[in-house]
Amino acid sequence: MIRFKFEPRLDNPAWMNVMIPVAAVALGLFTGGLFFAALGVNPFQAYSAVLSGAFGSIYGISEIVTKSIPIMLTALAGLICYKMLIWNIGAEGQLCMGAIATVAVVRYFFVDNRVAMFLIMFIAAAAAGGLWGAAAGFLKAKWNVNETITTLMLNYVAINISEYFIYGPWKDPSSMGFPFTPNFPDAARLWVWGSTRIHAGLFIALAIAVIFQIILKRSKWGYEIRVIGENPRAARYGGMDIAKNILLVTFIGGAVAGLAGMGEMAGLHGRMSRGFSMGYGYTGIIVAWLARLSPIYVPLVALLMGILLVGGDTLQVVMGLPMASTQILQGLILFSVLGAETLSRYRLRVAKVDRKLNREAK
Numbered sequence: 401m402i403r404f405k406f407e408p409r410l411d412n413p414a415w416m417n418v419m420i421p422v423a424a425v426a427l428g429l430f431t432g433g434l435f436f437a438a439l440g441v442n443p444f445q446a447y448s449a450v451l452s453g454a455f456g457s458i459y460g461i462s463e464i465v466t467k468s469i470p471i472m473l474t475a476l477a478g479l480i481c482y483k484m485l486i487w488n489i490g491a492e493g494q495l496c497m498g499a500i501a502t503v504a505v506v507r508y509f510f511v512d513n514r515v516a517m518f519l520i521m522f523i524a525a526a527a528a529g530g531l532w533g534a535a536a537g538f539l540k541a542k543w544n545v546n547e548t549i550t551t552l553m554l555n556y557v558a559i560n561i562s563e564y565f566i567y568g569p570w571k572d573p574s575s576m577g578f579p580f581t582p583n584f585p586d587a588a589r590l591w592v593w594g595s596t597r598i599h600a601g602l603f604i605a606l607a608i609a610v611i612f613q614i615i616l617k618r619s620k621w622g623y624e625i626r627v628i629g630e631n632p633r634a635a636r637y638g639g640m641d642i643a644k645n646i647l648l649v650t651f652i653g654g655a656v657a658g659l660a661g662m663g664e665m666a667g668l669h670g671r672m673s674r675g676f677s678m679g680y681g682y683t684g685i686i687v688a689w690l691a692r693l694s695p696i697y698v699p700l701v702a703l704l705m706g707i708l709l710v711g712g713d714t715l716q717v718v719m720g721l722p723m724a725s726t727q728i729l730q731g732l733i734l735f736s737v738l739g740a741e742t743l744s745r746y747r748l749r750v751a752k753v754d755r756k757l758n759r760e761a762k
Contacts, residue, residue: 406746416744421690424740425704428733435728441719453714454707462596466668468699468706469598470495470677472605473660474684475691475698476612477533477653482693483616484629484649490536490551491657492681493558494529498658500562501528502665503570503581503672506588517588518600521662529658530651532558537650541643547650555681566674581672590667601663605699608656612695625649657681678709679727686734689741705730 433443454460474491481488501524511517536554539545565571565581572582590600616622628635628642635642660680669676683705690704691697712726 403750405749406742407749409745409747420740420744421692421737424736425690425733427740428729428736431732431736432729435732436725439721439725441721446715446719446721449714449718450708450711453718454710459596460710462593462598463710464703464706465602466597466599466706467709468702469601469605469663469667470660470680471683471687471705472609472699472702473601473663474657474681475687475702476605476608476684476695477529477655477657477660478685479653479688479691479693479695479698480612480616480625480656481649481653482629482688484625484645485632486537486540486646486649487548488533488536488551488650488653489548489685490533490554490681491653491660491684492677492679493551493555494532494654494657495661495664495677495681496555496558496562497532497654498525498529498661499665499672499676500558500565500661501525501658502662503565506584506666507570507581510585510588512585512587514587514589514591518590518666521588521666522659525658525662526655527658529661530655533654533657534647534651537647540650541646562672563674566672570672572671579674584666584670588666589670590663592667597668599663599667601659601667604659604663605702608659609695609698616695657684683709683730686730686737689734689737692741 429447433447436443436446454464474495477491477494478488502521505520505524506517509520511520532554533551536545536547536550539550540547563579566579570581572578572580574582592599593602616625624635624640624645627638628640628645632642661677664676664680665672687698687701687705690701708726708730712723712729715721715725716723
C-alpha cells in the first residue's frame with residue numbers, strides 16, 4: 401500500500417527560490433493556453449496578441465507602467481500584512497476609500513496650489529485607506545475575528561459607498577446622466593511624464609517598496625513582523641505586542657492601498673466613475689505572492705501583470721475575448737504560484753505501508 405505525505409523542507413537551495421516562481425508562471429501560462437484552446441482560440445496567437453498589444457507601440461509600453469502603479473501599491477499593502485500572516489484581502493476596498501477621500505478633499509477643501517493639494521490628498525487618502533484596513537485589524541486583535549472575511553466584506557461596503565456618491569450627491573450635473581463626478585481642477589492633478597499617462601504615483605510606489613524592504617530586512621519592527629508571522633508563540637514569549645502590531649500593519653497596509661486610490665483619481669482619471677479600479681486590489685494579492693513577499697521584487701512582477709492587462713485589452717479587440725478571460729489567466733497563475741509555494745515549503749514523499757504490520761497494529 402502506498403501513501404503520500406508532506407514533509408517540511410528544512411533548507412531550500414538558492415536556485416529553488418528563483419526557479420519556483422518562474423516555473424509557477426510558466427505552468428500558469430501553459431494552463432492558460434489550454435484554456436484559450438478550449439475557447440477555440442489558438443494559444444500561440446492569443447499570447448502573440450498579448451505581446452504585440454503590450455510592446456507594439458510606445459503607448460502600449462507606457463500603459464504597462466501606468467497600470468502597474470496601483471498594482472504595485474496594492475501588492476505592497478497586502479505584503480506587509482502577509483508577512484505577519486494577516487490575510488488582508490481588502491486592498492480593493494481600501495483603494496476605494498482612498499479614492500473617495502481624494503474626491504472629497506478636492507470637492508470640499510480645494511486649494512489652488514498643486515503642492516498643497518498633493519499633500520492634502522496624500523494625507524486624506526492614506527488616512528481613509530488606513531482606517532478602513534485598521535477596522536479589520538482591530539476586530540482581529542480584539543476578538544480574533546477572521547480578517548479574511550472582514551476585509552472581503554469591507555471591499556463590498558467600500559465599493560457600494562463609492563457608487564452611492566457617484567450616482568448620488570457627487571454626480572456631475574453636466575455629465576448628461578453618466579455616473580461621473582466632476583473633473584478635477586488642474587491644481588488637483590498629479591504630475592505626469594510627458595504625453596503619457598504615467599503619473600507621480602510611480603515614484604510613490606517605488607519609494608514605498610524601498611522603505612518596506614529596509615523596514616522588513618533591517619529594522620527591529622521588521623524583525624518583530626517576521627517572528628510573529630513565523631512563530632507567534634515565540635513572539636509572545638519574547639514579549640512582543642501582537643495586537644499592537646496587527647493594528648499597525650493593517651493600518652499601514654490600508655494607507656498604502658489608499659494611496660493607490662489617490663493615484664487613480666488625481667493621476668489617471670481626474671474624477672471618480674463606476675468600475676475605476678478594475679480589480680487592482682485583487683491583482684495585488686497575486687503580485688505579492690509572485691514576488692515571494694519581497695518588496696524589492698514587487699515592481700518587476702507588477703510590470704508583468706501590467707503586460708497581461710494591456711495585452712488583455714488587445715485580446716478583447718483582436719480575438720473578441722471578454723476581459724474575464726484575462727482575469728481567468730491571472731487566477732490560473734495565482735493558483736500555480738500558491739501550489740508552487742506549498743511545494744517549496746513541503747516535500748512530497750511516497751511512503752510504503754506494510755499491510756502485515758498495519759493489521760498487527762490494529
